[in-house]
Amino acid sequence: MLTRTLTLLISLMIAAATQADLEHIKLPSLGDGVSGIISKQQEKILGDAWLRMYRARAQTVSDPIIVEYTENLVRRMSNFSELEDKSFQLVIVDSPAINAFAVPGGVMGINNGLFIHAPGEQEFASVVAHELGHLSQRHFARGVENSQARSVPTMAGMLAGMLILAAGGGDAGVATIAATQAAAAESQLAHSRLHEIEADRAGMDTLIRAGMEPLAMARMFETMLDAKRFSGRNFPEFLLTHPLTERRVSDAKTRARNYTVKAQEKSLDYFLMQARVKMHFAHSPGEAIAIFKAEMANTLDPVEHNANRYGLVLAYTESRQFDLAQQQLDKLLQQDNLKLIYQLAQADIYSRSGQHERAAHYLENMLMITPNSHAVTMALAQSYLQLGYAKQAANLLEQHSRIKPNNPAIWYELAEAKGLAGDILGVHTARGEYFLLTGILDEAGRQLNYALNIARGDFMETAKLEQRLRYLEELRNIKL
DSSP states (O other), rough: HHHHHHHHHHHHHHHOOHHHHHHOOOOOOOOOOOSOOOOOHHHHHHHHHHHHHHHHHHOOOOHHHHHHHHHHHHHHHHHSOOSOOOEEEEEEOOSOOOOEETTTTTEEEEETTTHHHHSSHHHHHHHHHHHHHHHHHTTHHHHHHHHHHTOOOOOHHHHHHHHHHHSSSOOOHHHHHHHTTTTHHHHHHHHHHHHOOOOHHHEEEHHHHHHHHTTTHHHHHHHHHHHHHHSTTTOHHHHHHSSSOOOHHHHHHHHHHTOOOOOOOOOOHHHHHHHHHHHSSSSSSSHHHHHHHHHHTOOOHHHHHHHHHHHHHHHHHHHTTTHHHHHHHHHHHHHHHTTTHHHHHHHHHHHHHHHHHHHHHHHHHHHHSSSSSSSHHHHHHHHHHHHHHHHHHHHHHHHHHHHHTTOOHHHHHHHHHHHHOHHHHHHHHHHHHHHHHOOOOHHHHHHHHHHHHHTTTOHHHHHHHHHHHHHHHHHOOOOO
């Protein structure tokens, strides 16, 4: 994140936060107190702690299809980036605003609203590449050194301010602080502009190596500037943390001209995700049906046409008009009956129309073809629960939790499955992991201690739970 914005956020925190807010925010001190330089291990600790607390305050997205697509895209882009450590944690924020952010330790945040505003996958990927640029250039660590040299509050405190903003209503506060502290922030602003230029250039290099269009970054910048011009005072959140100038747009275009990467075909998968997000933000299935019908009528592009047809499938399914949903889906399956997202839509129609056995069998076959798919696994677990096969659901989710131990949604569903299966120890253990990941540490402690009391006599389970409780105490001891 950018130094200037973080300074504004911590100022807002100090000015507007209640003492209770501050007491609940405990992030690690950084640096050695002299040089101000922090280690990569400390960045990991901070990023992990910050993400847990952010989840406790912000509305996030658990849609397995959106999560799987976005994780795959971020992983693909990170493989072509300059990041030494390619591991990352992703959080998708449920907000229609244009925004994305990177937090040290490999945490990437993306608003699902970015799907609506980014014209295509190339532009969406350019935002991801830009954030990876911030991480690869270690702007956070450099910002700590820079800010401590001028006796500015630690970056941990600045990130703590972001947690308060996650509760909502922060834009006006940021604008006020920006106006009243413009002079004090000027040196920070110069530093943040340098970081933005570096992230732009590193991001474009990532785009090129990934085989994407270099002009995509400039197009995305122009989209954000247009949003700023036409939206009045509520301009994109991204521009609060990533000051964008015409010069940066021009620089992106100039750099792009140095490359001769061939234009890419439109990504159908991206537009299918866009349709899911439009469905999510529609006020009702009826409104979504009207939107997708109108957009189908207004486009001749086959990719966008199919994406809008998929949107109709979702809207008709949600409104329980299963025959109409099936009619639209059949047209898509005729074109590609092996496409995973179409098959998931078919399973959803079976499930919602009460054909639970058929849905489960269909999903079992899908999982054999695409083992470890997050979207298919979560759909099959739900199908098992609808059939009353709680033990099968619990076993499936337990295996999946070993592959994705940092996904709160898996632990939430696992706790439900364990409860229905009558596994009380499993219920409390899964709940404990869920609350650990979502930053609700007191409740995590209660659940893990309940589990520990039940597990007495089972050496292996007791040892695992005691280790998790020690980890919980380590989290509690992380302070500013």
